[in-house]
Amino acid sequence: AQSVTQLDSQVPVFEEAPVELRCNYSSSVSVYLFWYVQYPNQGLQLLLKYLSGSTLVKGINGFEAEFNKSQTSFHLRKPSVHISDTAEYFCAVQGAGSYQLTFGKGTKLSVIP
Amino acid sequence: DGGITQSPKYLFRKEGQNVTLSCEQNLNHDAMYWYRQDPGQGLRLIYYSQIVNDFQKGDIAEGYSVSREKKESFPLTVTSAQKNPTAFYLCASSLEIWAGRNTEAFFGQGTRLTVV
Numbered sequence: 001a002q003s004v005t006q007l008d009s010q011v012p013v014f015e016e017a018p019v020e021l022r023c024n025y026s027s028s029v030s031v032y033l034f035w036y037v038q039y040p041n042q043g044l045q046l047l048l049k050y051l052s053g054s055t056l057v058k059g060i061n062g063f064e065a066e067f068n069k070s071q072t073s074f075h076l077r078k079p080s081v082h083i084s085d086t087a088e089y090f091c092a093v094q095g096a097g098s099y100q101l102t103f104g105k106g107t108k109l110s111v112i113p
Numbered sequence: 114d115g116g117i118t119q120s121p122k123y124l125f126r127k128e129g130q131n132v133t134l135s136c137e138q139n140l141n142h143d144a145m146y147w148y149r150q151d152p153g154q155g156l157r158l159i160y161y162s163q164i165v166n167d168f169q170k171g172d173i174a175e176g177y178s179v180s181r182e183k184k185e186s187f188p189l190t191v192t193s194a195q196k197n198p199t200a201f202y203l204c205a206s207s208l209e210i211w212a213g214r215n216t217e218a219f220f221g222q223g224t225r226l227t228v229v
Contacts, residue, residue, distance in 0.1 A: 009153065034217075036220075041122075041222075041223065042222055042223065043119075043203055043220035043222045043223050044203065044205075044220040046217055046218075049217065090155060090156070099161060100146070100158050100171065101156075101218060103148075103155040104155055105153055106153070
Protein backbone atom coordinates (compact mmCIF):
# COMPACT_ATOMS: atom_id res chain seq x y z
CA ALA A 1 0.00 0.00 0.00
CA GLN A 2 1.07 3.56 -0.49
CA SER A 3 0.16 6.92 1.00
CA VAL A 4 0.70 10.56 0.18
CA THR A 5 1.08 13.55 2.47
CA GLN A 6 0.77 17.07 1.22
CA LEU A 7 2.28 19.12 3.97
CA ASP A 8 0.44 22.37 3.36
CA SER A 9 -3.31 22.65 2.92
CA GLN A 10 -3.09 26.29 1.80
CA VAL A 11 -0.24 28.31 0.32
CA PRO A 12 -0.63 32.05 -0.33
CA VAL A 13 2.03 33.64 -2.52
CA PHE A 14 2.46 36.98 -4.23
CA GLU A 15 2.35 37.19 -7.99
CA GLU A 16 5.72 36.66 -9.67
CA ALA A 17 7.18 35.09 -6.53
CA PRO A 18 8.46 31.50 -6.53
CA VAL A 19 6.44 28.71 -4.96
CA GLU A 20 7.04 25.19 -3.73
CA LEU A 21 4.24 22.76 -2.92
CA ARG A 22 5.45 19.86 -0.84
CA CYS A 23 4.58 16.20 -1.25
CA ASN A 24 5.90 13.19 0.63
CA TYR A 25 4.94 9.60 -0.02
CA SER A 26 5.40 6.19 1.48
CA SER A 27 5.45 2.90 -0.34
CA SER A 28 7.01 -0.53 0.02
CA VAL A 29 7.53 -0.81 -3.74
CA SER A 30 8.83 1.44 -6.46
CA VAL A 31 6.45 4.22 -7.36
CA TYR A 32 5.19 6.45 -10.10
CA LEU A 33 4.38 10.02 -9.08
CA PHE A 34 2.01 12.62 -10.46
CA TRP A 35 0.91 16.19 -9.88
CA TYR A 36 -2.57 17.25 -10.94
CA VAL A 37 -4.20 20.69 -10.91
CA GLN A 38 -7.88 21.39 -10.33
CA TYR A 39 -9.62 24.67 -11.03
CA PRO A 40 -12.91 25.37 -9.21
CA ASN A 41 -15.72 22.99 -10.15
CA GLN A 42 -13.60 21.29 -12.76
CA GLY A 43 -11.89 17.96 -13.22
CA LEU A 44 -8.21 17.27 -12.73
CA GLN A 45 -5.56 18.05 -15.29
CA LEU A 46 -2.16 16.37 -15.30
CA LEU A 47 0.71 18.81 -14.68
CA LEU A 48 3.59 16.35 -14.78
CA LYS A 49 4.58 12.80 -13.97
CA TYR A 50 7.60 10.81 -12.94
CA LEU A 51 7.78 7.22 -14.17
CA SER A 52 11.55 6.65 -14.38
CA GLY A 53 14.77 8.26 -15.55
CA SER A 54 15.71 11.85 -14.78
CA THR A 55 14.57 12.90 -11.34
CA LEU A 56 13.79 16.44 -12.48
CA VAL A 57 10.53 16.47 -14.35
CA LYS A 58 9.19 19.43 -16.30
CA GLY A 59 5.49 19.87 -16.85
CA ILE A 60 3.00 22.27 -18.31
CA ASN A 61 2.54 25.92 -17.35
CA GLY A 62 6.17 26.26 -16.23
CA PHE A 63 5.94 23.81 -13.34
CA GLU A 64 8.61 21.28 -12.46
CA ALA A 65 9.09 18.68 -9.77
CA GLU A 66 12.00 16.71 -8.40
CA PHE A 67 11.81 13.10 -7.32
CA ASN A 68 13.95 12.45 -4.25
CA LYS A 69 13.97 8.78 -3.43
CA SER A 70 16.00 9.08 -0.23
CA GLN A 71 13.62 11.67 1.19
CA THR A 72 10.55 10.07 -0.42
CA SER A 73 9.51 13.45 -1.73
CA PHE A 74 8.17 14.89 -4.97
CA HIS A 75 7.90 18.64 -4.44
CA LEU A 76 6.34 20.86 -7.09
CA ARG A 77 7.99 24.19 -7.95
CA LYS A 78 7.46 27.20 -10.13
CA PRO A 79 9.95 30.09 -10.26
CA SER A 80 7.37 32.80 -10.88
CA VAL A 81 3.63 32.36 -10.33
CA HIS A 82 0.79 34.04 -12.13
CA ILE A 83 -2.73 34.85 -11.01
CA SER A 84 -3.98 32.07 -13.27
CA ASP A 85 -2.07 29.51 -11.18
CA THR A 86 -4.60 29.93 -8.39
CA ALA A 87 -6.05 26.45 -8.04
CA GLU A 88 -5.86 23.29 -5.96
CA TYR A 89 -2.94 20.95 -6.56
CA PHE A 90 -2.94 17.23 -5.89
CA CYS A 91 0.02 14.92 -5.56
CA ALA A 92 -0.66 11.26 -6.40
CA VAL A 93 1.31 8.04 -6.20
CA GLN A 94 0.90 4.71 -7.92
CA GLY A 95 2.88 1.71 -6.77
CA ALA A 96 4.44 -0.55 -9.37
CA GLY A 97 1.90 -3.26 -10.16
CA SER A 98 -0.88 -1.35 -8.42
CA TYR A 99 -4.22 -0.62 -9.98
CA GLN A 100 -4.97 2.79 -8.59
CA LEU A 101 -3.74 6.25 -7.89
CA THR A 102 -3.57 7.32 -4.25
CA PHE A 103 -4.10 11.04 -3.84
CA GLY A 104 -2.99 13.52 -1.23
CA LYS A 105 -5.54 15.84 0.34
CA GLY A 106 -4.57 18.73 -1.88
CA THR A 107 -2.90 22.12 -1.51
CA LYS A 108 -4.79 25.28 -2.37
CA LEU A 109 -2.51 27.78 -4.00
CA SER A 110 -3.68 31.39 -3.83
CA VAL A 111 -1.75 33.92 -5.87
CA ILE A 112 -2.06 37.44 -4.51
CA PRO A 113 -1.85 40.35 -6.94
CA ASP B 114 -12.00 15.98 -29.63
CA GLY B 115 -11.25 12.97 -27.44
CA GLY B 116 -12.14 13.14 -23.81
CA ILE B 117 -14.37 12.18 -20.94
CA THR B 118 -17.87 13.56 -20.58
CA GLN B 119 -19.70 13.53 -17.28
CA SER B 120 -23.34 14.48 -16.98
CA PRO B 121 -25.09 16.21 -15.46
CA LYS B 122 -22.75 18.85 -14.04
CA TYR B 123 -25.08 19.50 -11.09
CA LEU B 124 -27.55 17.02 -9.63
CA PHE B 125 -29.98 17.33 -6.77
CA ARG B 126 -31.47 14.33 -5.08
CA LYS B 127 -34.06 13.83 -2.43
CA GLU B 128 -33.19 11.57 0.45
CA GLY B 129 -34.10 7.97 -0.26
CA GLN B 130 -33.76 8.25 -4.02
CA ASN B 131 -31.27 6.49 -6.23
CA VAL B 132 -29.48 8.59 -8.85
CA THR B 133 -27.22 7.65 -11.73
CA LEU B 134 -24.23 9.69 -12.85
CA SER B 135 -23.13 9.31 -16.44
CA CYS B 136 -19.55 8.93 -17.65
CA GLU B 137 -18.65 8.46 -21.32
CA GLN B 138 -15.20 8.40 -22.90
CA ASN B 139 -14.08 8.31 -26.52
CA LEU B 140 -10.39 7.77 -25.82
CA ASN B 141 -10.58 4.02 -26.44
CA HIS B 142 -9.32 3.46 -22.89
CA ASP B 143 -9.78 0.09 -21.26
CA ALA B 144 -9.68 1.25 -17.65
CA MET B 145 -12.23 3.54 -16.01
CA TYR B 146 -12.59 4.84 -12.47
CA TRP B 147 -14.97 6.68 -10.18
CA TYR B 148 -13.64 8.94 -7.44
CA ARG B 149 -15.42 10.90 -4.75
CA GLN B 150 -14.03 14.26 -3.65
CA ASP B 151 -14.90 15.97 -0.39
CA PRO B 152 -13.38 19.28 0.78
CA GLY B 153 -10.00 18.71 2.39
CA GLN B 154 -10.16 14.96 1.76
CA GLY B 155 -8.55 14.55 -1.63
CA LEU B 156 -9.94 11.91 -3.97
CA ARG B 157 -11.09 8.51 -2.83
CA LEU B 158 -11.66 5.58 -5.18
CA ILE B 159 -15.20 4.19 -5.33
CA TYR B 160 -15.03 1.63 -8.15
CA TYR B 161 -12.78 0.82 -11.05
CA SER B 162 -13.08 -1.30 -14.17
CA GLN B 163 -10.29 -2.86 -16.19
CA ILE B 164 -12.37 -4.15 -19.08
CA VAL B 165 -15.96 -4.46 -20.23
CA ASN B 166 -18.22 -6.51 -17.95
CA ASP B 167 -15.70 -6.40 -15.13
CA PHE B 168 -15.40 -4.00 -12.20
CA GLN B 169 -13.94 -3.98 -8.72
CA LYS B 170 -14.66 -2.16 -5.48
CA GLY B 171 -12.37 0.62 -4.42
CA ASP B 172 -11.87 2.04 -0.96
CA ILE B 173 -15.38 3.42 -0.40
CA ALA B 174 -17.78 1.30 -2.50
CA GLU B 175 -20.56 0.96 0.09
CA GLY B 176 -23.78 2.58 -1.09
CA TYR B 177 -22.65 2.75 -4.72
CA SER B 178 -23.05 0.49 -7.75
CA VAL B 179 -21.63 0.53 -11.29
CA SER B 180 -21.93 -1.27 -14.59
CA ARG B 181 -19.60 -1.62 -17.58
CA GLU B 182 -21.65 -2.93 -20.47
CA LYS B 183 -19.75 -0.90 -23.06
CA LYS B 184 -16.13 0.14 -23.26
CA GLU B 185 -17.11 3.80 -23.56
CA SER B 186 -19.49 3.98 -20.63
CA PHE B 187 -19.15 3.54 -16.87
CA PRO B 188 -22.24 4.88 -15.05
CA LEU B 189 -22.30 5.22 -11.28
CA THR B 190 -25.48 4.79 -9.24
CA VAL B 191 -25.63 6.41 -5.84
CA THR B 192 -28.13 4.38 -3.89
CA SER B 193 -30.24 5.29 -0.88
CA ALA B 194 -27.86 3.17 1.19
CA GLN B 195 -25.15 5.82 0.82
CA LYS B 196 -25.54 7.79 4.03
CA ASN B 197 -23.70 10.93 3.02
CA PRO B 198 -23.85 11.24 -0.77
CA THR B 199 -23.36 15.00 -1.11
CA ALA B 200 -19.98 15.34 -2.83
CA PHE B 201 -18.17 16.04 -6.08
CA TYR B 202 -17.83 12.92 -8.23
CA LEU B 203 -15.07 12.49 -10.77
CA CYS B 204 -14.79 9.88 -13.50
CA ALA B 205 -11.44 9.02 -15.02
CA SER B 206 -9.98 6.68 -17.59
CA SER B 207 -6.57 5.37 -18.56
CA LEU B 208 -5.19 3.28 -21.36
CA GLU B 209 -4.28 0.44 -19.06
CA ILE B 210 -4.80 -0.09 -15.39
CA TRP B 211 -1.39 -1.45 -14.51
CA ALA B 212 1.45 0.84 -13.60
CA GLY B 213 4.60 0.73 -15.67
CA ARG B 214 2.97 1.51 -18.97
CA ASN B 215 0.82 4.42 -20.00
CA THR B 216 -0.69 5.11 -16.65
CA GLU B 217 -1.83 8.67 -17.17
CA ALA B 218 -5.41 9.09 -16.01
CA PHE B 219 -7.68 11.56 -17.77
CA PHE B 220 -10.50 13.11 -15.78
CA GLY B 221 -13.95 14.34 -16.62
CA GLN B 222 -15.28 17.71 -15.43
CA GLY B 223 -17.16 16.19 -12.52
CA THR B 224 -20.71 16.01 -11.22
CA ARG B 225 -21.67 17.84 -8.05
CA LEU B 226 -24.37 15.89 -6.24
CA THR B 227 -26.41 17.54 -3.51
CA VAL B 228 -28.97 15.80 -1.35
CA VAL B 229 -31.90 18.06 -0.49
